Every structure is written in structure tokens, then in C-alpha cells.
Amino acid sequence: MGALYNEVADRLQAQVQDGVFRDGDRLPGVRALSRQFGVSVSTILHAHQTLEARGYVQARERSGYFARLPLRDAPEPVMQTDRSRPVPVNAREMTVELCADEQKRMVPLSGAIPHADFLPFRQIQQSALWAARRGIETLEYAFPGKEPLRRQIAQRMATIGVPITPEDVLVTNGAQEAIILGLRAVTQPGDIVAVESPSFPGILQALEVVGLRALEIPTHTAEGLSLEGLELALEQWPVKACVVVCNHSNPMGARMSDERKQQLVSMLAVAGVPLIEDDIYGDLYHSGERPKPARAFDHTGNVIYCSSVSKTISPGLRVGWMLPGRYMANARQHKYFSNLATSSIPQMAVAHFLEQGGYDRYLRFARQNYRQATERMRTAVARSFPEGTAISRPQGGFVLWVQLPPGVSGTLVYQLARVENINVAPGLMFSISNKFESCLRINCGNPWSDRIDHAVVRLGALAHEVQARSI
Amino acid sequence: MGALYNEVADRLQAQVQDGVFRDGDRLPGVRALSRQFGVSVSTILHAHQTLEARGYVQARERSGYFARLPLRDAPEPVMQTDRSRPVPVNAREMTVELCADEQKRMVPLSGAIPHADFLPFRQIQQSALWAARRGIETLEYAFPGKEPLRRQIAQRMATIGVPITPEDVLVTNGAQEAIILGLRAVTQPGDIVAVESPSFPGILQALEVVGLRALEIPTHTAEGLSLEGLELALEQWPVKACVVVCNHSNPMGARMSDERKQQLVSMLAVAGVPLIEDDIYGDLYHSGERPKPARAFDHTGNVIYCSSVSKTISPGLRVGWMLPGRYMANARQHKYFSNLATSSIPQMAVAHFLEQGGYDRYLRFARQNYRQATERMRTAVARSFPEGTAISRPQGGFVLWVQLPPGVSGTLVYQLARVENINVAPGLMFSISNKFESCLRINCGNPWSDRIDHAVVRLGALAHEVQARSI
Structure with a gap:
């Protein structure tokens, strides 16, 4: 079964790559594709999800699915190997700021906190009742x-x-x-x-x-x-x-x-x-x-x-x-x-x-969610951020490490994003020696939504803006 | 109502003090006293409880109530006023030892931990279920x-x-x-x-x-x-x-x-x-x-x-x-x-x-329990411990501070008591400069029982023993 939707996805992807569908073209409806490939509607939906994660398809609410050509595959960030000296650690107000009450209405791309939809709420509740x-x-x-x-x-x-x-x-x-x-x-x-x-x-x-x-x-x-x-x-x-x-x-x-x-x-x-x-x-x-x-x-x-x-x-x-x-x-x-x-x-x-x-049953579900959410975010960032942006390829968990092109300040992107109610973690937080000024960490522990999609597009636009200013 | 049982208690106490009943004499049965004073059985029981707390009556299981003459009223410990210097605080293994798993079967006269019987378990459980x-x-x-x-x-x-x-x-x-x-x-x-x-x-x-x-x-x-x-x-x-x-x-x-x-x-x-x-x-x-x-x-x-x-x-x-x-x-x-x-x-x-x-309703109940338990413990300690022992008169809470006569080691009493599965807190724990070697803290946060009663009698006997050794 897994092979079937993957096969459909591969063939659709090939059509996008070969220009059968160009960037932004509306794909045929789900039923039409179901007939075309001789598979069930749910297999088509599954194939669409896979292509979305790969970055070749975009779902628009009430409009259907659209082809997308991933512009390029972002490289991974390069290891920074400069020698360090021991430094006493000083409080970073920023972290507390990121977790404060008033931030809760912001788009949560900052903390590495799993979204409630990805957690086994009913089972936890049953266990809590048992304990009580x-x-x-x-x-x-x-x-x-x-x-x-x-x-x-x-x-x-x-x-x-x-x-x-x-x-x-x-x-x-x-x-x-x-x-x-x-x-x-x-x-x-x-x-x-x-x-x-x-x-x-x-x-x-x-x-x-x-x-x-x-x-x-x-x-x-x-x-x-x-x-x-x-x-x-x-x-x-x-x-x-x-x-x-x-x-x-x-x-x-x-x-x-x-x-x-x-x-x-x-x-x-x-x-x-x-x-x-x-x-x-x-x-x-x-x-x-x-x-x-x-x-x-x-x-x-x-x-x-x-x-x-x-x-x-x-x-x-x-x-x-x-x-x-x-x-x-x-x-x-x-x-x-x-x-x-x-x-x-x-x-x-x-x-x-x-x-x-x-x-263990729940973990299978969680792992799949986090992998898909992370892949999708990776694709979205690669599409929206300036050329020269490097992105990590995590093998687990649900955060991405994004390195902006040289000279582009992640702190500035973080600050501009906050004004637009988008919360992302600036690279500076991850070091005590100002090593990662050009980096951002992005939380992928959320179900994908238009709100998240737009936020990533805005983050990319802000990164372009900061890049333009810094030249 | 409160006045009535107090009145009965006062009159019985006077009889004990005046030698009408001597130390160890069996008191008349509850029904007999009820007739004698023209009050309900529950008022007599309440009066007995009050006298127990004051130390003038002892209940023995299945035998009834016995008169007791508190030997003396213990003084309060004297304030130690010697000048101190600042001292770095060092780990006291003793405290962890007092709280370890294996101590749970001991008579709990050490930690200032309220007994479950004194806590509003059903209401907490309801609240925990509500929260869950x-x-x-x-x-x-x-x-x-x-x-x-x-x-x-x-x-x-x-x-x-x-x-x-x-x-x-x-x-x-x-x-x-x-x-x-x-x-x-x-x-x-x-x-x-x-x-x-x-x-x-x-x-x-x-x-x-x-x-x-x-x-x-x-x-x-x-x-x-x-x-x-x-x-x-x-x-x-x-x-x-x-x-x-x-x-x-x-x-x-x-x-x-x-x-x-x-x-x-x-x-x-x-x-x-x-x-x-x-x-x-x-x-x-x-x-x-x-x-x-x-x-x-x-x-x-x-x-x-x-x-x-x-x-x-x-x-x-x-x-x-x-x-x-x-x-x-x-x-x-x-x-x-x-x-x-x-x-x-x-x-x-x-x-x-x-x-x-x-x-607030629960607190009224808890305050009364702790006051009675503390008074009762005070009486029991005064009766069993060596002459010259000083005991605090707490105005709240549920611990007693006991100062043994000069030269009698509380640490030694603590150690001997542990061998007999009685857990009490040695005075040394309450200072970083070995100031309270002759003291003990006794937890009164338990419902009175024969087990506790016997433990206090044993503690008193051990204190006498330590005193005899130290002379």
C-alpha cells in the first residue's frame, strides 16, 4: 500500500519536473487522478501529502492542489570550527521572553514544544484520572x-x-x-x-x-x-x-x-x-x-x-x-x-x-507527524528564504537549524518577525560567544496550516529584506 | 457545648490532682460518669480526650480510662545566645537518611510531615479528578x-x-x-x-x-x-x-x-x-x-x-x-x-x-488535631524524659523542640532509637555549628496510638540510659 501512493507521487513529481505541470498550475481533481491512475481517492490524497512534504505540490483551501517546482535543494549548514575559550554563562532574558504568557497568541515557530494535536491527550487524561x-x-x-x-x-x-x-x-x-x-x-x-x-x-x-x-x-x-x-x-x-x-x-x-x-x-x-x-x-x-x-x-x-x-x-x-x-x-x-x-x-x-x-503505538504516529512536519517546513523554508540559506536535515525531533547567507542577521529577522506576531528562535540563544548571529531555529512541532505557511513566507521575505539592508 | 466538656474535664482533673484518683487508678466507666455529671456520653468522651491531652488521663485499649498525675511541668528551652560566625553549609546525609524509603516502616517521630489521617484526602482526590x-x-x-x-x-x-x-x-x-x-x-x-x-x-x-x-x-x-x-x-x-x-x-x-x-x-x-x-x-x-x-x-x-x-x-x-x-x-x-x-x-x-x-472548614479540623496531638506529645515527653528536660510550647504547627539535660547527647538517643525502629530528629540537624547536640525535634503530626505512646516511653528510657552513661 505504501508503495502504491509513493509510486503515484513519483509519477506526479516527474510530471512537475518535466514541465507537464508548471509552477503554479492547478493539478487535476482528486477524482480525475483516481480514475487516471486507477487507484482509490485516498491513495491520491496520500500521494498529494507526500508531494507536499517534498515541496512539489501546494494545497490551497477550497481551491485544490497546485504544482510547485522546488527552486533548489538547500545545503546543510557548515560546522563552525573556530576554537573556543570557557565562558561563564549569563542569563539570556530572551529565552524567558520567548516563553512568556503574552507570546501565546504568536505563531509558535520558536520553542521546541510539541503541539497538543501531536500529543496523546485522551490517553494521558485517562492515565491522569487513574492516578488521581x-x-x-x-x-x-x-x-x-x-x-x-x-x-x-x-x-x-x-x-x-x-x-x-x-x-x-x-x-x-x-x-x-x-x-x-x-x-x-x-x-x-x-x-x-x-x-x-x-x-x-x-x-x-x-x-x-x-x-x-x-x-x-x-x-x-x-x-x-x-x-x-x-x-x-x-x-x-x-x-x-x-x-x-x-x-x-x-x-x-x-x-x-x-x-x-x-x-x-x-x-x-x-x-x-x-x-x-x-x-x-x-x-x-x-x-x-x-x-x-x-x-x-x-x-x-x-x-x-x-x-x-x-x-x-x-x-x-x-x-x-x-x-x-x-x-x-x-x-x-x-x-x-x-x-x-x-x-x-x-x-x-x-x-x-x-x-x-x-x-509505542502513539510513538509511531508521533514520529510520522514530526518527520512530515519537518520535511514540509524544510521545503517551505528552502522556497522562501534567500539563496545561500543552509538548512539542517534532522534525523529526529522537530526543529530546523537555518543558517542565513553570510552577513544576514538572524537576530534582526527575529525582531522584525516579532512585530508581525511570528515567534522564531534567534541563533544567538544557542551560544554564549555570539557564534550564530546569522542563524535561526524553527520549531516544526505544529500541524501544518495556512497560518504557519504564511508565517514562513513572511520570515523568508524578512530575511530578504534584512539581506537587502545589509548589502 | 465546649464549655460543658471543659467543665467536666476540670472537675475530673481536680479529682486527680486532689488524690481522689491516684496515678494508675481506673476511672469510673463512661456511662457511670455520664449519670454522675448529668451529661451525655459524648461529652464525657470529649472530656476524657481533653484530659488525655493535658496528661491527666490515659486510655488503655479495651480496659477504659486511667488516672495519671503529670509529674511536673517541663520548662521551655533556654535561648542559646552565643555569638556565631558565617559558616559554609555542608551536606548533611542525615536528612536524606531520615527520608529514605527504608525508613518508612519506622515510628515517624522525625520528619515534620502530616499524617494522611490529618489531611483532607477525599476532597483533594475530588480536586485532582476535576483537574485531570x-x-x-x-x-x-x-x-x-x-x-x-x-x-x-x-x-x-x-x-x-x-x-x-x-x-x-x-x-x-x-x-x-x-x-x-x-x-x-x-x-x-x-x-x-x-x-x-x-x-x-x-x-x-x-x-x-x-x-x-x-x-x-x-x-x-x-x-x-x-x-x-x-x-x-x-x-x-x-x-x-x-x-x-x-x-x-x-x-x-x-x-x-x-x-x-x-x-x-x-x-x-x-x-x-x-x-x-x-x-x-x-x-x-x-x-x-x-x-x-x-x-x-x-x-x-x-x-x-x-x-x-x-x-x-x-x-x-x-x-x-x-x-x-x-x-x-x-x-x-x-x-x-x-x-x-x-x-x-x-x-x-x-x-x-x-x-x-x-x-477553611478543613483547617479548623486540622488546627484542632495538631493542637491536641502536640499537647498530648508534650505531656508524654514530660512524663517519660529525664528531669531537667525542657520542652517548647509551640503556638502552631506540629513539632516539639526538646532539650535534654546538660551533657545528654540527643544524637546518641537518635542513634539508639533508630535501632529500635523509632525515627526522631537529632538537634545537630538544626544548626551548622553543632549547637544543639543535646536536643531532639519530635513530630506530632500523627494520630495518637499505642505505637506512638510506646515509642515516646522508649525515647524517654533511652534518654535516661544516655544520661546514666554520661555521668
């Missing part, structure tokens, strides 16, 4: 975490190459807190911590909370953290920890190969530097198998694994966890000192959700 | 807090002399997190912070998390923080913040008078030192009116008010809040950086609980 019906156990401090949840996590970890027991799990308020507890467990204020560059702003903020200095390591859009860059950094600086998103890093969507993960783990073990692994996007791979975490290659307890349900089930539950490895005692104590425990009912709800077995 | 049924809003990051909860908090604060708007409220994971965010908002690592002595261990842990030095200020068992001590400290040291529990401090149960609160607020405002007020026990006053928080006397935004529902509604929900005053921008940012937001469903549940109006 539990006995007085919901009244208790659930430190270091509800046993049923820790058991579910242990079971899932075993399926991705990390055989652990429930006692190895510490439940947290999301992965952000897990990363902070991991940093606290292995560093002292003022210490140097190696991070990816560009880096997820939450990781930079975690470093700031603990009072650490960040050392930025070049990161490749496809292969992830540069091991050569890390090796140099370890030789040159007294690095005390290293924070890495090995699977579908944010903002680039890169995935390290198993071989590189293995090298990373052993390089850090030899150097005696703990690895803090953030794997929140691990389950959201776009194709193939669930990639292993770096923790699967750790035999010394040196990897502190962090994850959460915020990108998969629900950000609002605030349930995350960590496997602190041999740093458990410290991490436990810091969790207790910080806020005693994570709320009981949300923990029980997640345990129930995982136990019910609906998670 | 909400729409997709439960999926969202609830930063800086769900509006309905912030509105309820604003309404309640207005009734205790603090007129604020919902925008003044920042929701946190319990008061512990609120205190940490307050400290982060106004200090830098290494700074000196003035705290009560003895101090709630959570406050010392908060200082440790932020990397601060604690300066202990003598605190009176009845009047609270010594203003003279604080004044001296402010002259002598560059204090950057001051953390105080003005209402029913933990462990002493002290309450500052309105006049002293006012002096505290103005002294700190003049000195330019922010006051972080922890008011979690404010609603649990034993008699009279709800005491005002220090925040009610603040007109400059210099008081950072912190509270939660952990001592009143449910510890397991992990819902707290703060009014950061003029430090809102900083506190907000630190909250966002630490864990983005507090879980949505628990926030909605608390909002619903408060909105339903059941909170």
Missing part, C-alpha cells in the same frame, strides 16, 4: 520516585541496550532538572563544562544555575559533537563534565553513530570526565531503529543519563528522570535539597501510560 | 503558574493583610524551591545569609544548594528570632539576605508578635537586606486569629514571601508559591531555568480545592 483515583499514596513525598514509574523506565531502558533496575532511576521535574542535578553531582561552581555548539539553551541555562563556565565544542549538523574538538578541549582545559545530546540534538537534529557514541564514552571515561547525556529526543527518530543512547556503551557508571516525557507525552506533566550511574548518592541528595520530590500524581500517570502499552 | 478532566491546557508548560491558582492565592493573601494581584504570584515546587529561588534572586555564591538558630534543615539545605554561608541568629522558643541578635549581625557582617519563619517556626513553634515582625521588616529595609519569609505553618495556629505574615508590614517590596500546601493539604502534590516582591524578574528567570514550570494538574487541583471553599 489512587489511594492516600498520592499524598506522600514520592522521593526518590514512585516505584511503578521507576520500574517502567527500567523496562524501557532495557529495550534500548541499557539493562538497569528501578533503583538506578531518580525521578525529576523534567530533563532540565535532571541535567542540573547531574551537573551539581559532579562539579563545583566555576568549573568548566564542555557543551555542543550550537547548544540547546536549556543546557546553557543549567550551567548558569550551577555557576559553571561553558566550553563550546564544534558540532556537525549530521554527525553531532566533534570528537576531535572535544579531544583538543580535554587536553587544553580542566573540563569537569561534558553535556551532549547524542540523538537528534537540538537545534541541529544531528545523531551520533553508535561508533562515535562509543568513542565519546570511552574518551571521557579515560579522561575521568563524567558525561551527562540528554536523550529527550531519542524516541522521536524519523526512520530506522530507535538509536541507542551513549549510556548503552558505558560500563563504568560514568554516564549520567537524563530524559523526560516532555517532548513525547506532555510538557505540562513535568516528569523526567535520570540514571545517575555512580553519582547516584550526590544526585539524590541534591534532588532532595532542591524540592524534596516530584509531584506524585503526574508520576503515577506516566507510569500508568507506559504500563498500558499505548506508548 | 480539564482540557488540553493540562499539557502546557504552566509558567509562571496557572492563573486560577494565582488568583486563589491572591484572594487568600488579601484576607491576611497582603493585598496583591495574581501577577505578583510565582508558582513553585513547594516552599523549599521558593526559598531557593528567593536566595538565588538576591545573592551570589559565597554570600552571607542570616538564619534562625535552631533553623529548619530545609533552609540550611537551600543555602547549601545556592553555595551560601549561614550566619545563625539566636531564636527564642516563644518570641522567635532575636532582633537584637540580628541587629548585631547586620552591623558586623555583610549579610545579603535573611530567612525567617515568623509564624510557628520549625523546630521551636515560636511566633513573632506583629510588633516584632514590623521591626524586623523595617530593620531589614533600612539595611537594604531582603527578607525571605517562609510561612508554611501560618495557617496552623493553635488558637486565636490567623497571625499575619511579616509581608503584611512590607511597603517596599523587600519581603520575598514563600508558602505551600505541603503542611496543610498534601505534601505529595508539590505545589508551593512565592511573592517575590521587587525581585520578581530574577525569581521568574531562575524558576524557568531550574525546571521551566510546576506540573499543571497539581496546580489546577489546588486551585479547585481552594475555590471550593472547603479549605
Whole structure:
């Protein structure tokens, strides 16, 4: 079945590429095509969706489908390899600004936050109701975490190459807190911590909370953290920890190969530097198998694994966890000192959700949504943005990393877009050394809509405008 | 009605004091007393309860009520006024040990944690179910807090002399997190912070998390923080913040008078030192009116008010809040950086609980329970512990501060009790300078039972044993 709509899509695409339909031409109606290809209407609709994602077809409300010729295929951003120095992390008001109440009416192309339509709301609700019906156990401090949840996590970890027991799990308020507890467990204020560059702003903020200095390591859009860059950094600086998103890093969507993960783990073990692994996007791979975490290659307890349900089930539950490895005692104590425990009912709800077995079924749906939404956004950006714009090819997750042509300010595009109620993340947020001034991160975690389509067209126009001004 | 059972209790007490009934004598049956006094059986039962709390009657299962002569009335602990120096706070494994899983089967006289029987479980459950049924809003990051909860908090604060708007409220994971965010908002690592002595261990842990030095200020068992001590400290040291529990401090149960609160607020405002007020026990006053928080006397935004529902509604929900005053921008940012937001469903549940109006009704019940439980524990401790033991007279909350006779080690009593599965909090936990080696804190947040009764008798016997060894 999958082959059939793909076949139809390929033939239609060929017609567009060969000029049978020119850019902007209206395609024959769905019924007509159904007759023409001798397939069902739903196969035609499926083929249209595929072509939309590829950029060869545009749907216009109440008007039908129109041919589109993708102007060109955008290249991927080039890795920035200039040497870094450790820098104390300073608050970036911008991030809070991006998340403030008043921004909620804006077009949400900024935060890496999944849209409610992509989340399994009804099942979460059922699980939350189940949890709320539990006995007085919901009244208790659930430190270091509800046993049923820790058991579910242990079971899932075993399926991705990390055989652990429930006692190895510490439940947290999301992965952000897990990363902070991991940093606290292995560093002292003022210490140097190696991070990816560009880096997820939450990781930079975690470093700031603990009072650490960040050392930025070049990161490749496809292969992830540069091991050569890390090796140099370890030789040159007294690095005390290293924070890495090995699977579908944010903002680039890169995935390290198993071989590189293995090298990373052993390089850090030899150097005696703990690895803090953030794997929140691990389950959201776009194709193939669930990639292993770096923790699967750790035999010394040196990897502190962090994850959460915020990108998969629900950000609002605030349930995350960590496997602190041999740093458990410290991490436990810091969790207790910080806020005693994570709320009981949300923990029980997640345990129930995982136990019910609906998670894998839902993940198949989520992965397909995110892959399609990301491909569609990539096509839309390639079409609207100035020539010379480079775009990442994420292998998972739902964000795009866009590098504007040299000299074009992403910050300026961000500021102009805000005036038009379009919220996008400026590249500056992803570094502490002003490295990504010409970049933007675009959230693809939304169902496609005219509103999003128009917003991307406007972003492209603003980028052209900024380019024109800067020449 | 209240007068009637009190009258009966007074007359029975007089009979015990006058030797009509001697220590250990069985009292007449409930029906007999009902006839004798010409009152209902339930009035007699109520009178017995009152006398039990006062220490003049002991109920023995299936045997009836027995007269008891309180041996003496224990004095209150004397304020320790020796001058302190700022000390960096170091992890106290003890606290985590006290809260670990494996301790759950012990007699819980350690943590200041309310027993489930004293919590409004059914109403919380109804509110949690209501919250779980909400729409997709439960999926969202609830930063800086769900509006309905912030509105309820604003309404309640207005009734205790603090007129604020919902925008003044920042929701946190319990008061512990609120205190940490307050400290982060106004200090830098290494700074000196003035705290009560003895101090709630959570406050010392908060200082440790932020990397601060604690300066202990003598605190009176009845009047609270010594203003003279604080004044001296402010002259002598560059204090950057001051953390105080003005209402029913933990462990002493002290309450500052309105006049002293006012002096505290103005002294700190003049000195330019922010006051972080922890008011979690404010609603649990034993008699009279709800005491005002220090925040009610603040007109400059210099008081950072912190509270939660952990001592009143449910510890397991992990819902707290703060009014950061003029430090809102900083506190907000630190909250966002630490864990983005507090879980949505628990926030909605608390909002619903408060909105339903059941909170005040429940509080009347809780206050009576805690007062009785505390009085009863006080009597039991006075009866069992060595002569020369001093006991606090808390004006709210549900912990007792017990000072053993000079030279008797509370730590040793704590350790011996643990072997017998009795968990009590050693005085050392409440200071960073080994000031309260001869003290214990006893949790009274449990319904009275034979198990508790026996545990207190054993604690007393262990204290005698330790005293005998130390002579």
C-alpha cells in the first residue's frame, strides 16, 4: 500500500519536473487522478501529502492542489570550527521572553514544544484520572520516585541496550532538572563544562544555575559533537563534565553513530570526565531503529543519563528522570535539597501510560507527524528564504537549524518577525560567544496550516529584506 | 457545648490532682460518669480526650480510662545566645537518611510531615479528578503558574493583610524551591545569609544548594528570632539576605508578635537586606486569629514571601508559591531555568480545592488535631524524659523542640532509637555549628496510638540510659 501512493507521487513529481505541470498550475481533481491512475481517492490524497512534504505540490483551501517546482535543494549548514575559550554563562532574558504568557497568541515557530494535536491527550487524561483515583499514596513525598514509574523506565531502558533496575532511576521535574542535578553531582561552581555548539539553551541555562563556565565544542549538523574538538578541549582545559545530546540534538537534529557514541564514552571515561547525556529526543527518530543512547556503551557508571516525557507525552506533566550511574548518592541528595520530590500524581500517570502499552503505538504516529512536519517546513523554508540559506536535515525531533547567507542577521529577522506576531528562535540563544548571529531555529512541532505557511513566507521575505539592508 | 466538656474535664482533673484518683487508678466507666455529671456520653468522651491531652488521663485499649498525675511541668528551652560566625553549609546525609524509603516502616517521630489521617484526602482526590478532566491546557508548560491558582492565592493573601494581584504570584515546587529561588534572586555564591538558630534543615539545605554561608541568629522558643541578635549581625557582617519563619517556626513553634515582625521588616529595609519569609505553618495556629505574615508590614517590596500546601493539604502534590516582591524578574528567570514550570494538574487541583471553599472548614479540623496531638506529645515527653528536660510550647504547627539535660547527647538517643525502629530528629540537624547536640525535634503530626505512646516511653528510657552513661 505504501508503495502504491509513493509510486503515484513519483509519477506526479516527474510530471512537475518535466514541465507537464508548471509552477503554479492547478493539478487535476482528486477524482480525475483516481480514475487516471486507477487507484482509490485516498491513495491520491496520500500521494498529494507526500508531494507536499517534498515541496512539489501546494494545497490551497477550497481551491485544490497546485504544482510547485522546488527552486533548489538547500545545503546543510557548515560546522563552525573556530576554537573556543570557557565562558561563564549569563542569563539570556530572551529565552524567558520567548516563553512568556503574552507570546501565546504568536505563531509558535520558536520553542521546541510539541503541539497538543501531536500529543496523546485522551490517553494521558485517562492515565491522569487513574492516578488521581489512587489511594492516600498520592499524598506522600514520592522521593526518590514512585516505584511503578521507576520500574517502567527500567523496562524501557532495557529495550534500548541499557539493562538497569528501578533503583538506578531518580525521578525529576523534567530533563532540565535532571541535567542540573547531574551537573551539581559532579562539579563545583566555576568549573568548566564542555557543551555542543550550537547548544540547546536549556543546557546553557543549567550551567548558569550551577555557576559553571561553558566550553563550546564544534558540532556537525549530521554527525553531532566533534570528537576531535572535544579531544583538543580535554587536553587544553580542566573540563569537569561534558553535556551532549547524542540523538537528534537540538537545534541541529544531528545523531551520533553508535561508533562515535562509543568513542565519546570511552574518551571521557579515560579522561575521568563524567558525561551527562540528554536523550529527550531519542524516541522521536524519523526512520530506522530507535538509536541507542551513549549510556548503552558505558560500563563504568560514568554516564549520567537524563530524559523526560516532555517532548513525547506532555510538557505540562513535568516528569523526567535520570540514571545517575555512580553519582547516584550526590544526585539524590541534591534532588532532595532542591524540592524534596516530584509531584506524585503526574508520576503515577506516566507510569500508568507506559504500563498500558499505548506508548509505542502513539510513538509511531508521533514520529510520522514530526518527520512530515519537518520535511514540509524544510521545503517551505528552502522556497522562501534567500539563496545561500543552509538548512539542517534532522534525523529526529522537530526543529530546523537555518543558517542565513553570510552577513544576514538572524537576530534582526527575529525582531522584525516579532512585530508581525511570528515567534522564531534567534541563533544567538544557542551560544554564549555570539557564534550564530546569522542563524535561526524553527520549531516544526505544529500541524501544518495556512497560518504557519504564511508565517514562513513572511520570515523568508524578512530575511530578504534584512539581506537587502545589509548589502 | 465546649464549655460543658471543659467543665467536666476540670472537675475530673481536680479529682486527680486532689488524690481522689491516684496515678494508675481506673476511672469510673463512661456511662457511670455520664449519670454522675448529668451529661451525655459524648461529652464525657470529649472530656476524657481533653484530659488525655493535658496528661491527666490515659486510655488503655479495651480496659477504659486511667488516672495519671503529670509529674511536673517541663520548662521551655533556654535561648542559646552565643555569638556565631558565617559558616559554609555542608551536606548533611542525615536528612536524606531520615527520608529514605527504608525508613518508612519506622515510628515517624522525625520528619515534620502530616499524617494522611490529618489531611483532607477525599476532597483533594475530588480536586485532582476535576483537574485531570480539564482540557488540553493540562499539557502546557504552566509558567509562571496557572492563573486560577494565582488568583486563589491572591484572594487568600488579601484576607491576611497582603493585598496583591495574581501577577505578583510565582508558582513553585513547594516552599523549599521558593526559598531557593528567593536566595538565588538576591545573592551570589559565597554570600552571607542570616538564619534562625535552631533553623529548619530545609533552609540550611537551600543555602547549601545556592553555595551560601549561614550566619545563625539566636531564636527564642516563644518570641522567635532575636532582633537584637540580628541587629548585631547586620552591623558586623555583610549579610545579603535573611530567612525567617515568623509564624510557628520549625523546630521551636515560636511566633513573632506583629510588633516584632514590623521591626524586623523595617530593620531589614533600612539595611537594604531582603527578607525571605517562609510561612508554611501560618495557617496552623493553635488558637486565636490567623497571625499575619511579616509581608503584611512590607511597603517596599523587600519581603520575598514563600508558602505551600505541603503542611496543610498534601505534601505529595508539590505545589508551593512565592511573592517575590521587587525581585520578581530574577525569581521568574531562575524558576524557568531550574525546571521551566510546576506540573499543571497539581496546580489546577489546588486551585479547585481552594475555590471550593472547603479549605477553611478543613483547617479548623486540622488546627484542632495538631493542637491536641502536640499537647498530648508534650505531656508524654514530660512524663517519660529525664528531669531537667525542657520542652517548647509551640503556638502552631506540629513539632516539639526538646532539650535534654546538660551533657545528654540527643544524637546518641537518635542513634539508639533508630535501632529500635523509632525515627526522631537529632538537634545537630538544626544548626551548622553543632549547637544543639543535646536536643531532639519530635513530630506530632500523627494520630495518637499505642505505637506512638510506646515509642515516646522508649525515647524517654533511652534518654535516661544516655544520661546514666554520661555521668
